[in-house]
Amino acid sequence: MQHKRPHSICILGFLTVVEHPEQGLFGGYLLLNHTGRPLEFHCTAPLRPNRAQEILYGPSLGPFLYGEQIGATLVRHAKATPCAVLTDSEPALAMGEHLDVPVALVLPPDPADTFTADPEDARAHLLRLDTAHNAGPTVQPHRTGDGKLVLFDLGRHRLAVPCSCEAHRNAITDRLANLPESFDLVEPFGRIHEAISEARKGVR
Amino acid sequence: MNSAQRSSMTHGKPAKPPCPKPWPRKTPRAVLRPNVFTWQPPNPPAVKSLDLRASQVALSQSLVLEAFRQAVLPLPVAVTSEALELARPRAVAVRIAAPRVRVRGFSFAPPERPEMSGAVPDCNSAASTQPTPPTLAPGRGGTRIRPPHDIVKLEDRLHYVLQPPLEHLLAERALHFPFRPFPYQFEGVAFLYPRHAAVLADEMGLGKTMQAITAIRLLMRCGELRTVLLVCPKPLVTNWQREFAQWAPEISVMAIEGDRARRAWQWRLPDVPVRIANYELLCRDRELLESGAVAAQGESPLSSDGEGPVVPTQFDLVLLDEAQRVKNRSGATSQVVRSIRRRRSWALTGTPVENTTEDLVGIFEFLVPGFLAPDLKPRRMGRAVRDYVLRRTKDRVLADLPPKLFRDANLELTPEQRETYQRAEDEGVVRLSSLGGELTIQHVFELILRLKQICNFDPVSGTSSKLERLAADLEEVADSGRKAIVFSQWVGSLDRLAKQLHRFGPLEYHGKIPPKHRDAVIERFRSDPSRHVLLMSYGAGGVGLNLQFAGYVFLFDRWWNPAVEDQAINRAHRIGADGPITVTRFLTLDTIEERIDFILQEKRELFDTIFSDTTGGRKPRLSQDELFGLFELRMPSGDNPAAA
Known part of the structure; x- marks a missing residue:
């Protein structure tokens, strides 16, 4: 049996699913250490649901394939256990129901917020000075319009967890509290996309 | 039971004696309460339900006749029930097996942070006085390191693809810069970093020196470079020393110079991360270098004074500045640099082709011997070297540069x-x-x-x-x-x-x-x-x-x-x-x-x-x-x- 790392060593899992029009679904799972260096990468062979599955699973097909089949399989296949798994694919959130690890959706950054992180760019903008804000998250957790997700802020990132797994929010907030401020939770998905693209060349 | 007996029975009970009515009597209304026969399949929700209404209609017709007979005949009339048997419907099963997910995994060794022998380890201590390393806002991507085409194995390619953006690597390793590099300069560093053979052919003035030094610096921090030989024209030796002092102050640099004895001593010195030699000197020290090359093949030649190997057996990188100097393949300079054992070969030049395509062939004899055939047409040669050569011009990358x-x-x-x-x-x-x-x-x-x-x-x-x-x-x-x-x-x-x-x-x-x-x-x-x-x-x-x-x-x-x-x-x-x-x-x-x-x-x-x-x-x-x-x-x- 493989030795599992304790959660105190912050390893982050990033999982995404890429849909290729001809070959099907490719899942990619990247484990990073706290400095963003890769530790493990796992990817699936292309997966394509048949017609019967598409009809009979109906709207539950996405969560079934992305979350239960691809997501949970990839996470279980890895040697290291992450302190949290982040995905940029909402259907993949369903894997949280099959894993012991908290899972969250990383939402793309608001373009209006990004300029302040770059001092070079910030010089080009006028800054408005208001009364001091209260410490703590700038946005209180709230639900999306359809009531499926709970949105919350983590540093400069926007995350979401399913309402059915709202407890994951606290777990993720606690476990990622010591992550360096410069750690970009969106960027690793670009790496996975490129890695899947490399792997896909061998499938042709 | 005969028919008489059957007719005397109503639902199995003995019939009461008929009650005589006076004639003519009122015709009884044919109140039909037909028994409705329903049928339920053995497994009700199996697949289909049977519509029995047609059977009921047929049954009702017979009951009407029976009722008519009863109107004529004395009542009561016994009714007979018959069990109907219908064919069992076919069930079609659809298998919904979960798809089998095949997974391929790759593990990566944690990054090393080797001791830099001979280097000045003060880059962290100087952090407070130097500009901060470049960082990125979330979602901005940064400069990605992409593997060259000559790396074929998927695992090796993923090693580069899965690295963080260059800006993150530099920030993580606290590599500070006196000036904030331009984005195209990060691209140049990301181009050199994974390559074992590369030509940085930027137009003059775009900072090839800085890009090469930064790539060397990063590779040294990653433990992939320990010994570098930089060869340049003689007038540029001091320029390179100055540039190293500015862009990589923690790396110690030695210029090979002086009389033969001094140069032999300099070649022999251990723990020199970067040596700078000029082309003319390299030709004069050809004998020393070639004896070092022999050592790399297993022998251990000693210098004339018997103090040890003459030169490092193999350089991790040999970098040629103004690499057009080796364009003549039969020239002594080209032969000397090609004889140096090395793991990586980089060339810097703003003019990879000065006169003819032969110039480029000469440079590639140093980088990848035999890769370019001299008789290739220019356009085809351009396609062949595309992955090895990075060429940018000022008008493309420097919108702010004065005209x-x-x-x-x-x-x-x-x-x-x-x-x-x-x-x-x-x-x-x-x-x-x-x-x-x-x-x-x-x-x-x-x-x-x-x-x-x-x-x-x-x-x-x-x-x-x-x-x-x-x-x-x-x-x-x-x-x-x-x-x-x-x-x-x-x-x-x-x-x-x-x-x-x-x-x-x-x-x-x-x-x-x-x-x-x-x-x-x-x-x-x-x-x-x-x-x-x-x-x-x-x-x-x-x-x-x-x-x-x-x-x-x-x-x-x-x-x-x-x-x-x-x-x-x-x-x-x-x-x-x-x-x-x-x-x-x-x-x-x-x-x-x-x-x-x-x-x-x-x-x-x-x-x-x-x-x-x-x-x-x-x-x-x-x-x-x-x-x-x-x-x-x-x-x-x-x-x-x-x-x-």
Whole structure:
């Protein structure tokens, strides 16, 4: 049996699913250490649901394939256990129901917020000075319009967890509290996309 | 039971005796309460439900007849029930098996942080006084390191693909910079980083030196480089030392210099991360280097004093600056650098093709021996080297760089010059024609040089239309407090200019100025406001110098190929230039210079054919035919080598 790392060593899992029009679904799972260096990468062979599955699973097909089949399989296949798994694919959130690890959706950054992180760019903008804000998250957790997700802020990132797994929010907030401020939770998905693209060349 | 008995039974019970009614009696209403027979399949929700209404209709008809009979016959009438049996419906099963997910996994070793022997480990301590490392806002991506095509194994490719963006790597390792690099410079570093064979062929002035140093710095931090040999032209050694001190102060650098004994000691020293040697010196130390190469194959040769191996058995990287110096494959310089054992081979040059495609083949003999065939067509050669060569031009990557303005000063010769020129050309052509079969390219060169010199100065009267125009332009330069560089092919012409332009405080930088005095000349030109003009030869001042404080460049005469002219112009037109650079190209009309200019244009087109997607395919070389053609002469029978 493989030795599992304790959660105190912050390893982050990033999982995404890429849909290729001809070959099907490719899942990619990247484990990073706290400095963003890769530790493990796992990817699936292309997966394509048949017609019967598409009809009979109906709207539950996405969560079934992305979350239960691809997501949970990839996470279980890895040697290291992450302190949290982040995905940029909402259907993949369903894997949280099959894993012991908290899972969250990383939402793309608001373009209006990004300029302040770059001092070079910030010089080009006028800054408005208001009364001091209260410490703590700038946005209180709230639900999306359809009531499926709970949105919350983590540093400069926007995350979401399913309402059915709202407890994951606290777990993720606690476990990622010591992550360096410069750690970009969106960027690793670009790496996975490129890695899947490399792997896909061998499938042709 | 017979029918009589059956009829006396109603639902199995004994029939009561009929009650006699008087005749005529009221016809009883046929109140039909037909028994409805329903059927339920053994497994109700199996697949289909059976519609029994048709059966019920058929059954009802028989009951109506029975009721009619009952109306006629005495009541009560027994009703008989029959069980109906229908065929069992077929069930179709659809399997919904979960798809089998096949997974492939890769593990990566945690990054090392090796001790940097010989380096100055102060990069972290200096962090508070230096600019912060580059960071990115979330979602901005950054500069990605992409594997070259010659890395085939998927695991090896993923090793690079899955690394964080370059900006994150630099920030993580606390690599600080004196200035914030441009995005294209990060791209250049990301290009060099994974490659074992690479040509960084950026246009002059885009910072090839800084990009190479940063890539070396990063690879050293990752433990992938420990010993680097940097080879450059002799005048640039101090420039490289200065650049290392600025961009990678923690890396100690040693310039190989001095007499043979000292150099042997320097080659032998352990724990020297970066050695800098010039090309000429490398040829002189060929014996030392080759004996070191033997050591790499398993022997352990000792130096003459028996103190140990002469040179490191193998360098992790050999970097050639101004790599066009090895374009001649049969030359001693090329042979020496190719004999050095190394893991990585990088070349820096702003002019990978100076004259012909042979130049590029020569550079690739150092990088990837045998990769380029000399007979490849330019366009195909361009495709072949695409993954190895990174070439950017200022107009593409530096939107903020001041413009480079060209002025072609097309001048008439002075009457004295014209007379001398015409006589020299006529006599020269007659002489060449009279040589017949003994005519060689050397004879043609002699005449060309003679005519070009007359275009600069009339040797009899000393008059010069170029000088008159230059002096007029320099008045304006000096009045505005600016500085100018004047390039010429001949030291003699520069000497004449120095005398004629003494009011502008000219300084000279050419082959007759000892190398140890040259840095002082540049510094004086930079700092002394009374020195407005620097007179440089193409050979001495063409490469590696940063003269961006000069706003004017004059090409007093034209070099043989445009690449050298570009090198000269870009001494001033580079990063840090604080205004437009005005380049004045002197050309005397109806002379040999005008004819050479036409050929230079063709060479530019050759370059574009290889390194861009522009259409081209013109004549690839300045051949003997072209040189003879300058005088409308035909080449005698013989071979046809490149002339320049």
